Amino acid sequence: xxxxxxxxxxxxxxxxxxxxxxxxxxxxxxxxxxxxxxxxxxxxxxxxxxxxxxxxxxxxxxxxxxxxxxxxxxx
Numbered sequence: 001x002x003x004x005x006x007x008x009x010x011x012x013x014x015x016x017x018x019x020x021x022x023x024x025x026x027x028x029x030x031x032x033x034x035x036x037x038x039x040x041x042x043x044x045x046x047x048x049x050x051x052x053x054x055x056x057x058x059x060x061x062x063x064x065x066x067x068x069x070x071x072x073x074x075x
Contacts, residue, residue: 043067 006015013019045065053061 039071041069041071043069 019025043066045067048065049062050064051061053059
């Protein structure tokens with residue numbers, strides 16, 4: 001690890017050489033997620049143990065296993 005340069009695995013770099021397209025990419029990803037979320041129903045599958053993992057925000061430690069179903073029938 002010590003031989004790797006700082007920010008080696010950040011998709012948009014970091015520090016002074018951060019990608020100028022990061023903000024646009026983040027905004028586009030948010031818009032795509034919102035568009036998908038409007039068209040599907042997410043249902044938590046039963047019998048999952050949800051353990052909180054404190055971070056900058058509170059996250060589930062092992063993720064969530066969900067069922068995805070369309071809200072409307074395709075035309």
